[in-house]
Amino acid sequence: MEIKKPAIAGTLESSDCQVTVEAGEGKVDFSLESAVINQYGNQIRKVAYETLDNLGIDNVKLTIVDKGALDCTIKARIEAAVYRSIGQIEDLPWGGAIR
Amino acid sequence: MNPNKKRLRRTMMFLNAQKPGLIKDPYIYKPDSIMLDLEDAVAENQKDAARFSLYHALKTINYRGCERVVRINGLDTPYWKEDIRCAVAGGCDAIRIPKTESAQDVKVVEAEVIQAEKDFGREEGSVLIMAAIESARGVMRALDICESSERLFGIALSGGDYTKDLQTHITGTGIELMGARQNMVIAARAAGVQCFDTVYTDLDDMDGFRQDVENIHLMGFDGKSIINPRQINIVHEIFTPKQKDIIFAEKVVREIDTKKAQGIGVFTVDGKMIDIAFYDGAKRTIELAKASGVYKGDL
Amino acid sequence: MINAVGRDIPEEILKVTGKEVFQGVHHFDGHVYKKHGPEVECVINSNGSKMVDSIHDVLVKCGIKDGMTVSFHHHFREGDYVVNMVMKEIHDMGIKDITICASSLGKAHDPLVEYIEDGTITNIQSSGVRGKIGEAISNGKLKGLAIMRSHGGRVRALVTGETQIDIAFIGTPTCDEYGNCRGIGGKSDCGVLSYAMSDAFHANKMVAITDCMVPFPNFPAHISMTKVDYVVEVDQIGDPKKIATGAAKPTTDMRKLMMADYCTQFVVNTPYFKDGFSYQTGVGGASIASTISLAKVMKERNIRMRFGVGGLTKPMCDLLINGQVDALLDTQDFDLAAVESVKDLHHFRISAGEYANPFNKGAVVNKLDFVILAALEVDVHFNCNVVVDSNGMITGAQGGHPDTAAGAKCAIVIAPLLQGRTPAICTDVTTVTTPGESVDVVITDYGIAINPKRQDLIEAMKDVDLPFKTIEELRDIAYSIAGEPQKVQFGDRVVGVIESRDGTIMDVVRQIKPFEFDD
Numbered sequence: 001m002e003i004k005k006p007a008i009a010g011t012l013e014s015s016d017c018q019v020t021v022e023a024g025e026g027k028v029d030f031s032l033e034s035a036v037i038n039q040y041g042n043q044i045r046k047v048a049y050e051t052l053d054n055l056g057i058d059n060v061k062l063t064i065v066d067k068g069a070l071d072c073t074i075k076a077r078i079e080a081a082v083y084r085s086i087g088q089i090e091d092l093p094w095g096g097a098i099r
Numbered sequence: 100m101n102p103n104k105k106r107l108r109r110t111m112m113f114l115n116a117q118k119p120g121l122i123k124d125p126y127i128y129k130p131d132s133i134m135l136d137l138e139d140a141v142a143e144n145q146k147d148a149a150r151f152s153l154y155h156a157l158k159t160i161n162y163r164g165c166e167r168v169v170r171i172n173g174l175d176t177p178y179w180k181e182d183i184r185c186a187v188a189g190g191c192d193a194i195r196i197p198k199t200e201s202a203q204d205v206k207v208v209e210a211e212v213i214q215a216e217k218d219f220g221r222e223e224g225s226v227l228i229m230a231a232i233e234s235a236r237g238v239m240r241a242l243d244i245c246e247s248s249e250r251l252f253g254i255a256l257s258g259g260d261y262t263k264d265l266q267t268h269i270t271g272t273g274i275e276l277m278g279a280r281q282n283m284v285i286a287a288r289a290a291g292v293q294c295f296d297t298v299y300t301d302l303d304d305m306d307g308f309r310q311d312v313e314n315i316h317l318m319g320f321d322g323k324s325i326i327n328p329r330q331i332n333i334v335h336e337i338f339t340p341k342q343k344d345i346i347f348a349e350k351v352v353r354e355i356d357t358k359k360a361q362g363i364g365v366f367t368v369d370g371k372m373i374d375i376a377f378y379d380g381a382k383r384t385i386e387l388a389k390a391s392g393v394y395k396g397d398l
Numbered sequence: 399m400i401n402a403v404g405r406d407i408p409e410e411i412l413k414v415t416g417k418e419v420f421q422g423v424h425h426f427d428g429h430v431y432k433k434h435g436p437e438v439e440c441v442i443n444s445n446g447s448k449m450v451d452s453i454h455d456v457l458v459k460c461g462i463k464d465g466m467t468v469s470f471h472h473h474f475r476e477g478d479y480v481v482n483m484v485m486k487e488i489h490d491m492g493i494k495d496i497t498i499c500a501s502s503l504g505k506a507h508d509p510l511v512e513y514i515e516d517g518t519i520t521n522i523q524s525s526g527v528r529g530k531i532g533e534a535i536s537n538g539k540l541k542g543l544a545i546m547r548s549h550g551g552r553v554r555a556l557v558t559g560e561t562q563i564d565i566a567f568i569g570t571p572t573c574d575e576y577g578n579c580r581g582i583g584g585k586s587d588c589g590v591l592s593y594a595m596s597d598a599f600h601a602n603k604m605v606a607i608t609d610c611m612v613p614f615p616n617f618p619a620h621i622s623m624t625k626v627d628y629v630v631e632v633d634q635i636g637d638p639k640k641i642a643t644g645a646a647k648p649t650t651d652m653r654k655l656m657m658a659d660y661c662t663q664f665v666v667n668t669p670y671f672k673d674g675f676s677y678q679t680g681v682g683g684a685s686i687a688s689t690i691s692l693a694k695v696m697k698e699r700n701i702r703m704r705f706g707v708g709g710l711t712k713p714m715c716d717l718l719i720n721g722q723v724d725a726l727l728d729t730q731d732f733d734l735a736a737v738e739s740v741k742d743l744h745h746f747r748i749s750a751g752e753y754a755n756p757f758n759k760g761a762v763v764n765k766l767d768f769v770i771l772a773a774l775e776v777d778v779h780f781n782c783n784v785v786v787d788s789n790g791m792i793t794g795a796q797g798g799h800p801d802t803a804a805g806a807k808c809a810i811v812i813a814p815l816l817q818g819r820t821p822a823i824c825t826d827v828t829t830v831t832t833p834g835e836s837v838d839v840v841i842t843d844y845g846i847a848i849n850p851k852r853q854d855l856i857e858a859m860k861d862v863d864l865p866f867k868t869i870e871e872l873r874d875i876a877y878s879i880a881g882e883p884q885k886v887q888f889g890d891r892v893v894g895v896i897e898s899r900d901g902t903i904m905d906v907v908r909q910i911k912p913f914e915f916d917d
Binding site: 014015035036037038039040041042043045067068069070071 | 881
């Protein structure tokens with residue numbers, strides 16, 4: 001999948017994260033700001049890359065501002081941003097690319 | 100029949116499916132059911148994001164025995180079909196239909212649920228349905244709605260919209276809800292499904308809340324929708340059989356069993372006249388006590 | 399060298415500080431030492447006045463010079479003006495290399511960072527630091543070491559002479575021209591001056607700073623003229639709105655209410671809950687809620703509290719108003735209700751020394767049955783961290799945590815299992831402030847763990863219907879939800895020492911460094 005237009009999902013509330021996706025420069029460009037970066041920075045990055053991989057995205061600028069979100073929320077926000085970026089809101093691949 | 104159809108549902112706690120802080124661990128407050136809301140609580144421009152949040156919450160979070168009901172958007176919106184796909188794929192226990200006005204509404208949803216169960220490899224019949232009634236028309240058709248589907252485990256009154264339709268408003272006294280409550284609980288009992296009362300929104304008036312719960316308990320409701328975990332203990336306290344009632348029910352069941360064998364039809368327990376007609380009620384008390392985790396006996 | 403809580407204290411720190419490693423809470427029981435006394439400049443001439451025109455003039459009179467130690471109290475909390483006022487003057491006079499010995503420092507003192515950066519302040523001794531000073535220390539900006547001491551430990555350091563205060567600056571709500579200080583009255587009413595009382599005993603020079611002069615004698619004095627060298631009147635010693643706030647509205651957060659309820663249920667099922675018990679609690683939402691629910695049970699069962707201790711809030715003072723407690727022993731007032739309550743005959747002021755100094759012939763904390771505490775982290779050894787946040791930043795204060803935990807028969811720590819994503823129950827705390835041997839019970843929203851050392855409490859709870867778990871189970875639940883946290887990536891330099899209340903080293907705090915991903 002290709003990122004079509006920049007998109008944002010999520011909030012800056014506690015336990016949430018705000019994810020921005022923009023068209024990449026031929027690779028995954030990952031940046032993270034997190035209140036728990038020391039404890040979970042590597043884990044968040046792992047989840048982010050896995051989520052992108054499941055979606056078949058390898059060309060994106062992904063920015064996460066994390067406020068202590070659990071992995072399931074990080075995934076959900078990345079997917080929401082990606083599908084917003086391509087404008088798909090129906091017939092989503094639940095259990096497929098979204099997993 | 101899905102064995103969960105008649106499960107204990109004293110409390111059903113509303114949670115905005117779009118708020119990670121709310122949906123991450125509501126089970127610590129031990130509501131019987133949680134209702135993950137995609138409808139009114141979610142802003143129009145967040146309907147898409149809420150589904151991803153819902154899907155992963157259902158997939159990942161161990162809700163430790165709380166039933167997971169998903170309230171989908173209304174059948175008059177563009178969202179409800181995808182809501183069902185997402186909720187069923189995620190593994191929800193039940194779908195709540197808002198603004199139900201007819202048996203047909205339930206059937207339409209049921210068809211989508213069946214399709215989603217197939218699409219996402221879930222056992223047929225594993226997803227239950229409940230119908231929220233929010234209008235005068237819905238109240239008048241309550242029995243039809245209750246009998247519309249084998250999957251339908253119950254109906255719930257949604258007082259805010261209903262009172263608007265009735266051209267009155269929520270007063271806190273319950274007067275404006277009397278007819279709907281009475282009609283719905285009678286319909287539900289006639290059809291053999293459960294009936295749930297509307298939310299009580301004034302969190303500063305816990306005495307008023309308690310009174311409200313006591314009223315609907317006496318009316319025969321099975322439980323109440325709640326908006327805050329502070330309301331759980333009060334509902335559970337009122338809906339859980341008291342020890343003295345459990346002990347009495349136990350005696351009634353045992354006495355009826357023995358007396359029946361001896362061919363005696365009418366007798367007394369603790370000075371009260373008892374006959375076979377008390378049997379089902381006493382059994383129900385024991386079952387409710389068991390489900391609420393307060394029964395230690397061997398019946 | 400490994401200490402009794404398993405922390406490796408670098409040799410160089412032991413050398414620089416001349417301290418030993420922590421060897422257990424009761425290691426110094428029975429220890430004999432000689433108290434240290436201050437220099438005293440006699441005031442015999444009856445023509446002498448103690449009034450001095452300005453902070454600048456009083457610094458000159460006290461002979462301020464490079465390398466001195468100056469002290470402050472924190473009764474004005476986030477409303478304090480005194481520390482900044484004095485330090486600005488010291489800075490403007492070009493003095494360097496000052497050690498600040500404060501009972502605590504908070505966000506109100508953010509302006510001090512500039513003086514840390516320019517070398518005016520090179521050492522800090524405090525219960526802890528919040529706000530920008532904490533960040534500055536954690537970022538390695540303080541030239542010397544920050545020493546974090548409990549309230550009792552601070553008095554011990556003064557009494558033993560480990561810390562010699564050159565000049566103590568005591569903000570006082572009212573004062574007379576001869577230096578009698580009282581914590582009540584005036585426009586910056588803080589109720590008590592408990593933390594400053596030890597400074598008055600042990601500082602070489604002692605300056606009272608007030609914004610409300612009253613005629614002599616300002617009696618009964620909380621700090622006597624016999625210990626005061628100079629008095630300075632200024633416009634404002636603090637912001638009254640931030641000194642004593644309105645009573646906090648009882649929490650409606652069900653998570654906190656639930657933990658408070660667990661706490662009360664636990665307390666009332668211990669053998670210590672009987673007529674004449676004693677109790678201390680903090681100012682967190684759950685602590686306050688548990689005091690309120692405990693008061694209900696006390697009423698139902700007709701049980702009276704003999705005494706309540708500590709930093710006080712409205713719910714504790716309500717016990718006095720409602721005749722449910724015989725006496726309150728007060729070290730600090732957190733709200734206006736507490737300031738008002740000080741006027742009650744059964745509400746007594748005590749000094750920080752009386753309260754918690756382990757090198758007394760006994761302290762009030764030793765007489766406590768219960769203390770209800772909070773913590774940022776508790777590990778499976780029951781060690782608590784209250785000073786350093788999950789990113790390794792100094793952000794809190796020891797306060798009376800280790801003192802009360804050591805003294806109380808039943809020390810209960812309340813913490814939600816997850817603070818955001820960060821597990822409060824973990825394998826090893828980032829930094830130990832209170833040793834696990836002092837901590838008896840941990841109450842979380844997911845369950846309650848009793849320290850296995852307290853088999854008596856485990857036995858007492860055997861038939862009690864509460865969600866008991868082992869501490870390891872609680873940690874496992876936390877990790878199963880949030881994932882297992884990685885350790886904070888610290889730099890090498892030690893920037894702070896967590897001192898045990900007996901003066902030994904409990905742990906060290908290292909400089910933080912920017913996070914780097916594994917690769």
